[in-house]
Amino acid sequence: MNIRVSMLPSYPDCPRRAVAKQFRSKFQKLGYTFRQLPPSVGAAAGTAVHASTAEMDRALWRGEPANVDAAIDMAVAEFNDEVATGCIWDDTTPNINIAHQQIRKMTVAYVPRMPLTINGEPAVEIGGEHGLRANCGDGWELTGHPDLIDTLRYIRDKKTGALVRPYHGQLGGYSLLVRSNKICEPGGLGMDYIPRTPKTKGQKPPIITEYPVGACERNATGIIHRIKADMIVFDSTGDLERAFCTNMMSMMCTDKYCPAWGTSFCELTGK
Secondary structure, eight states: OEEEGGGTTTTTTOHHHHHHHHSHHHHHTTTOOOOOOOOBHHHHHHHHHHHHHHHHHHHHHTTOOOOHHHHHHHHHHHHHHHTTTOOBOOSSOOSHHHHHHHHHHHHHHOOOOOBOEETTEEOBSTTGGGOEEEEEETTEEEEEOOSEEBTTOEEEEEEEESSOOOOHHHHHHHHHHHHHTTSOOOOEEEEEEEEOOOTTSOOOOOEEEEEOHHHHHHHHHHHHHHHHHHHHHHHHHOOHHHHSOOOTTSTTOSTTTOTTTTSGGGTTTTO
16 A cells, blocks of 8 residues: 655544545445545645746756746646646635736745756656655555755755645655665755745745754654554454544644545544
8 A cells, every 4th residue: 555755744633534535445445435625726836836846946957047937837837737627715815816926926936956966867856757665564655756855965845835834744754765765865854835925915935944854754654654553453443433533623624625524434524
Protein backbone atom coordinates (compact mmCIF):
# COMPACT_ATOMS: atom_id res chain seq x y z
CA MET A 1 0.00 0.00 0.00
CA ASN A 2 1.04 3.55 -0.67
CA ILE A 3 1.52 6.34 1.89
CA ARG A 4 1.81 9.74 0.25
CA VAL A 5 4.11 12.21 1.97
CA SER A 6 1.43 14.89 1.61
CA MET A 7 -0.92 12.99 3.95
CA LEU A 8 1.54 12.88 6.86
CA PRO A 9 0.80 16.32 8.43
CA SER A 10 -2.98 15.80 8.37
CA TYR A 11 -3.11 12.21 9.63
CA PRO A 12 -2.80 13.04 13.35
CA ASP A 13 -5.51 15.72 12.95
CA CYS A 14 -8.11 13.18 11.83
CA PRO A 15 -7.06 9.66 10.81
CA ARG A 16 -10.58 8.88 9.57
CA ARG A 17 -10.57 11.76 7.07
CA ALA A 18 -6.99 10.97 5.99
CA VAL A 19 -7.67 7.31 5.13
CA ALA A 20 -10.96 8.23 3.44
CA LYS A 21 -8.98 10.43 1.07
CA GLN A 22 -5.89 8.28 0.60
CA PHE A 23 -7.30 4.76 0.66
CA ARG A 24 -10.74 5.44 -0.83
CA SER A 25 -10.66 2.52 -3.27
CA LYS A 26 -9.83 0.02 -0.51
CA PHE A 27 -12.86 1.03 1.54
CA GLN A 28 -15.15 1.33 -1.48
CA LYS A 29 -14.48 -2.33 -2.21
CA LEU A 30 -15.78 -3.05 1.30
CA GLY A 31 -19.07 -1.27 0.52
CA TYR A 32 -18.41 2.22 1.89
CA THR A 33 -19.40 5.23 -0.19
CA PHE A 34 -17.86 8.67 -0.09
CA ARG A 35 -18.86 12.16 -1.16
CA GLN A 36 -17.30 13.60 -4.30
CA LEU A 37 -15.77 16.96 -3.42
CA PRO A 38 -14.69 19.66 -5.86
CA PRO A 39 -11.19 21.05 -5.26
CA SER A 40 -10.85 23.90 -2.79
CA VAL A 41 -9.66 27.18 -4.24
CA GLY A 42 -6.67 27.07 -1.89
CA ALA A 43 -5.51 23.71 -3.25
CA ALA A 44 -6.17 24.69 -6.88
CA ALA A 45 -4.31 28.00 -6.53
CA GLY A 46 -1.45 26.19 -4.81
CA THR A 47 -1.14 23.73 -7.70
CA ALA A 48 -1.11 26.62 -10.16
CA VAL A 49 1.58 28.58 -8.32
CA HIS A 50 3.68 25.43 -8.00
CA ALA A 51 3.68 25.21 -11.80
CA SER A 52 4.68 28.83 -12.34
CA THR A 53 7.42 28.91 -9.69
CA ALA A 54 8.92 25.61 -10.88
CA GLU A 55 9.22 27.08 -14.37
CA MET A 56 11.03 30.13 -12.99
CA ASP A 57 13.40 27.86 -11.03
CA ARG A 58 14.20 25.98 -14.26
CA ALA A 59 14.89 29.23 -16.09
CA LEU A 60 17.36 30.26 -13.38
CA TRP A 61 19.13 26.90 -13.74
CA ARG A 62 19.35 27.42 -17.51
CA GLY A 63 20.93 30.84 -16.94
CA GLU A 64 17.90 32.61 -18.40
CA PRO A 65 15.82 35.43 -16.94
CA ALA A 66 12.49 34.21 -15.61
CA ASN A 67 9.66 34.82 -18.08
CA VAL A 68 7.15 35.85 -15.43
CA ASP A 69 4.28 36.48 -17.85
CA ALA A 70 4.69 33.04 -19.43
CA ALA A 71 4.87 31.45 -15.97
CA ILE A 72 1.67 33.24 -14.93
CA ASP A 73 -0.11 32.12 -18.11
CA MET A 74 0.93 28.55 -17.33
CA ALA A 75 -0.37 28.86 -13.78
CA VAL A 76 -3.70 30.36 -14.82
CA ALA A 77 -4.23 27.60 -17.38
CA GLU A 78 -3.44 24.99 -14.72
CA PHE A 79 -5.90 26.62 -12.33
CA ASN A 80 -8.66 26.78 -14.94
CA ASP A 81 -8.24 23.07 -15.68
CA GLU A 82 -8.35 22.25 -11.97
CA VAL A 83 -11.62 24.13 -11.32
CA ALA A 84 -13.32 23.40 -14.65
CA THR A 85 -15.92 21.13 -13.05
CA GLY A 86 -16.37 23.14 -9.84
CA CYS A 87 -14.53 24.70 -6.93
CA ILE A 88 -15.00 25.43 -3.22
CA TRP A 89 -14.44 29.18 -2.96
CA ASP A 90 -13.65 30.96 0.30
CA ASP A 91 -13.73 34.47 1.74
CA THR A 92 -10.17 35.21 0.60
CA THR A 93 -10.87 34.03 -2.96
CA PRO A 94 -14.60 34.26 -3.75
CA ASN A 95 -14.43 33.92 -7.55
CA ILE A 96 -12.26 33.04 -10.52
CA ASN A 97 -11.29 36.59 -11.44
CA ILE A 98 -9.85 37.27 -8.01
CA ALA A 99 -8.14 33.87 -8.12
CA HIS A 100 -6.35 34.87 -11.33
CA GLN A 101 -5.20 38.14 -9.76
CA GLN A 102 -3.90 36.31 -6.67
CA ILE A 103 -2.05 33.73 -8.76
CA ARG A 104 -0.31 36.57 -10.58
CA LYS A 105 0.65 38.30 -7.32
CA MET A 106 1.91 35.10 -5.69
CA THR A 107 3.97 34.18 -8.75
CA VAL A 108 5.58 37.64 -8.87
CA ALA A 109 6.32 37.46 -5.12
CA TYR A 110 8.30 34.22 -5.43
CA VAL A 111 12.09 34.51 -5.51
CA PRO A 112 13.52 31.73 -7.74
CA ARG A 113 16.18 29.48 -6.22
CA MET A 114 19.02 27.80 -8.04
CA PRO A 115 18.34 24.05 -8.18
CA LEU A 116 20.98 21.49 -7.30
CA THR A 117 22.30 19.67 -10.37
CA ILE A 118 21.45 15.95 -10.36
CA ASN A 119 22.91 13.95 -13.27
CA GLY A 120 23.22 17.15 -15.27
CA GLU A 121 19.59 18.16 -14.74
CA PRO A 122 18.00 20.63 -12.29
CA ALA A 123 16.69 19.15 -9.05
CA VAL A 124 13.24 20.61 -9.67
CA GLU A 125 10.28 18.24 -9.50
CA ILE A 126 12.65 15.37 -8.75
CA GLY A 127 11.49 11.97 -9.87
CA GLY A 128 9.55 13.17 -12.88
CA GLU A 129 5.87 12.41 -13.26
CA HIS A 130 5.82 9.60 -10.70
CA GLY A 131 7.97 11.18 -7.98
CA LEU A 132 10.17 9.32 -5.52
CA ARG A 133 9.44 6.00 -3.83
CA ALA A 134 10.86 4.25 -0.77
CA ASN A 135 10.13 0.88 0.82
CA CYS A 136 8.45 1.21 4.25
CA GLY A 137 8.37 -2.53 4.89
CA ASP A 138 5.44 -4.95 5.20
CA GLY A 139 4.28 -4.21 1.66
CA TRP A 140 4.08 -0.44 2.18
CA GLU A 141 5.68 2.33 0.10
CA LEU A 142 6.29 5.99 0.83
CA THR A 143 5.86 8.23 -2.21
CA GLY A 144 6.20 11.94 -2.81
CA HIS A 145 7.37 14.73 -5.06
CA PRO A 146 9.73 17.33 -3.50
CA ASP A 147 9.42 20.74 -5.11
CA LEU A 148 13.10 21.62 -5.16
CA ILE A 149 16.54 20.79 -3.79
CA ASP A 150 18.66 23.93 -3.93
CA THR A 151 22.42 24.25 -4.25
CA LEU A 152 22.78 24.19 -0.44
CA ARG A 153 21.07 20.76 -0.52
CA TYR A 154 18.03 22.21 1.22
CA ILE A 155 14.85 20.33 0.39
CA ARG A 156 12.35 23.12 -0.21
CA ASP A 157 8.58 22.86 -0.22
CA LYS A 158 6.46 25.68 -1.62
CA LYS A 159 3.18 26.46 0.11
CA THR A 160 0.45 28.98 -0.55
CA GLY A 161 -2.68 29.72 1.43
CA ALA A 162 -4.62 32.14 3.55
CA LEU A 163 -2.90 30.82 6.72
CA VAL A 164 0.59 29.47 7.26
CA ARG A 165 0.60 26.00 8.83
CA PRO A 166 3.33 23.65 10.10
CA TYR A 167 4.47 20.84 7.80
CA HIS A 168 7.08 18.97 9.83
CA GLY A 169 5.83 15.52 8.80
CA GLN A 170 5.72 16.32 5.10
CA LEU A 171 9.19 17.84 5.00
CA GLY A 172 10.52 14.96 7.07
CA GLY A 173 8.96 12.54 4.58
CA TYR A 174 10.65 14.29 1.67
CA SER A 175 13.95 14.10 3.52
CA LEU A 176 13.49 10.36 4.03
CA LEU A 177 12.73 9.92 0.32
CA VAL A 178 15.75 11.94 -0.81
CA ARG A 179 17.99 10.04 1.59
CA SER A 180 16.54 6.62 0.67
CA ASN A 181 17.00 7.29 -3.04
CA LYS A 182 20.63 8.36 -2.42
CA ILE A 183 20.08 11.68 -4.19
CA CYS A 184 22.07 13.63 -1.63
CA GLU A 185 22.55 14.07 2.11
CA PRO A 186 19.93 16.72 3.00
CA GLY A 187 21.58 19.95 4.14
CA GLY A 188 18.35 21.28 5.61
CA LEU A 189 14.60 21.63 5.15
CA GLY A 190 12.81 24.80 4.19
CA MET A 191 9.25 25.93 3.52
CA ASP A 192 8.69 28.87 1.18
CA TYR A 193 5.22 30.11 2.10
CA ILE A 194 3.59 32.63 -0.25
CA PRO A 195 0.47 34.12 1.39
CA ARG A 196 -2.80 34.17 -0.59
CA THR A 197 -4.07 37.60 0.37
CA PRO A 198 -7.50 39.17 -0.21
CA LYS A 199 -8.02 41.43 -3.22
CA THR A 200 -8.25 44.53 -1.00
CA LYS A 201 -4.81 43.95 0.53
CA GLY A 202 -1.37 44.08 -1.00
CA GLN A 203 0.60 40.89 -1.57
CA LYS A 204 2.59 39.96 1.51
CA PRO A 205 6.20 38.83 1.00
CA PRO A 206 7.06 35.13 1.23
CA ILE A 207 7.76 33.69 4.66
CA ILE A 208 10.81 31.41 4.76
CA THR A 209 10.82 28.80 7.54
CA GLU A 210 13.61 26.33 8.26
CA TYR A 211 12.80 22.96 9.81
CA PRO A 212 15.13 20.62 11.74
CA VAL A 213 16.00 17.59 9.62
CA GLY A 214 16.32 14.99 12.37
CA ALA A 215 13.18 15.97 14.28
CA CYS A 216 11.12 16.12 11.08
CA GLU A 217 12.34 12.71 9.92
CA ARG A 218 11.45 11.23 13.32
CA ASN A 219 8.02 12.86 13.16
CA ALA A 220 7.41 11.46 9.67
CA THR A 221 8.61 8.01 10.71
CA GLY A 222 6.30 8.00 13.72
CA ILE A 223 3.26 8.91 11.61
CA ILE A 224 4.15 6.25 9.03
CA HIS A 225 4.31 3.61 11.79
CA ARG A 226 0.96 4.86 13.16
CA ILE A 227 -0.73 4.56 9.74
CA LYS A 228 0.57 1.03 9.29
CA ALA A 229 -0.42 0.00 12.83
CA ASP A 230 -3.92 1.48 12.48
CA MET A 231 -4.46 -0.34 9.20
CA ILE A 232 -3.38 -3.62 10.79
CA VAL A 233 -6.04 -3.10 13.47
CA PHE A 234 -8.68 -2.44 10.82
CA ASP A 235 -7.67 -5.39 8.64
CA SER A 236 -7.83 -7.73 11.63
CA THR A 237 -11.07 -6.42 13.18
CA GLY A 238 -12.96 -4.47 10.51
CA ASP A 239 -13.71 -1.94 13.26
CA LEU A 240 -13.35 1.66 12.08
CA GLU A 241 -13.66 3.08 15.59
CA ARG A 242 -10.82 0.99 16.97
CA ALA A 243 -8.60 1.62 13.97
CA PHE A 244 -9.07 5.25 12.87
CA CYS A 245 -10.07 7.96 15.32
CA THR A 246 -12.54 10.64 14.25
CA ASN A 247 -11.64 14.15 15.34
CA MET A 248 -14.86 16.16 15.16
CA MET A 249 -13.03 19.16 16.65
CA SER A 250 -10.83 19.38 13.57
CA MET A 251 -11.24 22.57 11.54
CA MET A 252 -11.53 20.32 8.47
CA CYS A 253 -14.47 18.34 9.89
CA THR A 254 -17.10 19.81 7.56
CA ASP A 255 -19.03 18.77 4.51
CA LYS A 256 -16.81 21.13 2.48
CA TYR A 257 -13.52 19.37 3.17
CA CYS A 258 -14.12 15.76 4.19
CA PRO A 259 -15.31 13.05 1.77
CA ALA A 260 -16.41 10.88 4.72
CA TRP A 261 -18.52 13.57 6.40
CA GLY A 262 -22.12 12.43 6.87
CA THR A 263 -21.48 8.98 5.38
CA SER A 264 -21.57 5.52 6.95
CA PHE A 265 -17.76 5.66 7.03
CA CYS A 266 -18.00 8.37 9.71
CA GLU A 267 -21.36 7.98 11.40
CA LEU A 268 -20.77 10.65 14.07
CA THR A 269 -20.73 13.43 11.48
CA GLY A 270 -23.77 14.93 9.82
CA LYS A 271 -26.02 14.23 12.81
